[in-house]
Amino acid sequence: MGILPRPFFARDVLVVAQELLGKHLTYLSKEGRLTGRIVEVEAYKGIGDPASHAYRGSTSRNAILFKGPGFAYIYFIYGVHYCLNVTTTKRGVVLIRAIEPIDGIEIMRKRRNTERFTDLTNGPGKLTRSMGITKELYGVDLTTGKELFITNPEDKEKFDIVSSKRIGINVATEKPWRFYIKGNSFVSK
DNA sequence: TGCTCGATTGTCT
DNA sequence: GACAATCGAGCAC
Numbered sequence: 001m002g003i004l005p006r007p008f009f010a011r012d013v014l015v016v017a018q019e020l021l022g023k024h025l026t027y028l029s030k031e032g033r034l035t036g037r038i039v040e041v042e043a044y045k046g047i048g049d050p051a052s053h054a055y056r057g058s059t060s061r062n063a064i065l066f067k068g069p070g071f072a073y074i075y076f077i078y079g080v081h082y083c084l085n086v087t088t089t090k091r092g093v094v095l096i097r098a099i100e101p102i103d104g105i106e107i108m109r110k111r112r113n114t115e116r117f118t119d120l121t122n123g124p125g126k127l128t129r130s131m132g133i134t135k136e137l138y139g140v141d142l143t144t145g146k147e148l149f150i151t152n153p154e155d156k157e158k159f160d161i162v163s164s165k166r167i168g169i170n171v172a173t174e175k176p177w178r179f180y181i182k183g184n185s186f187v188s189k
Numbered sequence: 190t191g192c193t194c195g196a197t198t199g200t201c202t
Numbered sequence: 203g204a205c206a207a208t209c210g211a212g213c214a215c
Contacts, residue, residue, distance in 0.1 A: 042196070051196070053211095061211060079208030081197050095196060125197045168196050192214085202204080 002152045003145045009069035013092030017043035018161055018179050020086070024151045025099055027131050031107050034131045036099030036121055037153070040180035040187045042166050046091020050171040054091040064139045065091045072140040072148055074133065081125030084133055086142060086150075097124045097167075097178070100186045104131075122186045159184075 004023065009016055018041075026035045046054035046065060053075070054065045064073050065087055073085035073093050085093040099121045101108055108120050108130035121127040128134075133148075140148050160182035165173055167188070180187045 044196075053196085056212085059211070075196085075211090076209065077195060078197055079195095079210075083196060085196085093196095097196085123197070166196075170195090190215090193212095195209105195211095198207095200204105200206085 003143065004070075004150045004152060006070045006143050009086065009088050009142070011089065013043045013045055013088040013090070013094060014177065016086070016088045016092075017041045017094045017177070020094055020096075020150070021161055021179060021181055022153070022157065022159060024102065024153050025096065025148075026103075026151060027133060027137075027148050028146070029104075029107070029132050031132070032104050034104035034107060035102040036127065036131070037102055038096060038098075038150075039100050039184040040096075040098035041178070042095040042097055043177040043179070044085075044093045044095065045177075046093070049175070051166065051169045051173075051175075052091070052093070054093075065093060067139070070141065070143045072137050072142055074128075074135055074138045076135060077125070082128040082134055083124045084128050095124060096127065098122050098180070098184075098186045098188055099127050100184065101130070107132075118185050123188045 023038050044052040053062045069088050071087045084096045120130045162182045163176045164178045166178045
């Protein structure tokens, strides 16, 4: 099981976004090990993308975007939810929109208090709540393998990648920078 | 210092 | 399908 190294993230955000599909996201929480297969992502370019948080320059919230590739960018949205992102080069970020639970499913189910399996992690706010990801993990280095990291799974399952328009934004919506695994039931609507 | 609204979700109609 | 929840970043004054 190989932890994705810095060079993996040090590429164009569109390349990193597509290659993150099928990878395993692991968070070593206090309650136990939580792992999920990444099935849906969105790419945000820092430069020239009005929908990116880095578009207007460095602020206290997005300072980590200017630090370099391979860090966790987590922000609080709508006063209710957290969203998990991964930094790449040139202030680009990849938003993790959905995962498929692998390890720690009972922990996730307990946190979410829901019956439906697919409701655990089929959205950006849902997966962070299921895994217990908060702003405490803001800026964590994803390449050290300590708390939060991404690995290349041994069982390389084949899948088709579908691209479409991004969701939930009001600017630059024409960019087809949302990528997901075709036919996966955890992909949001 | 005050006000607006967001890379969402769950609930009610 | 419509909308409330609820915090803080970002911008206007």
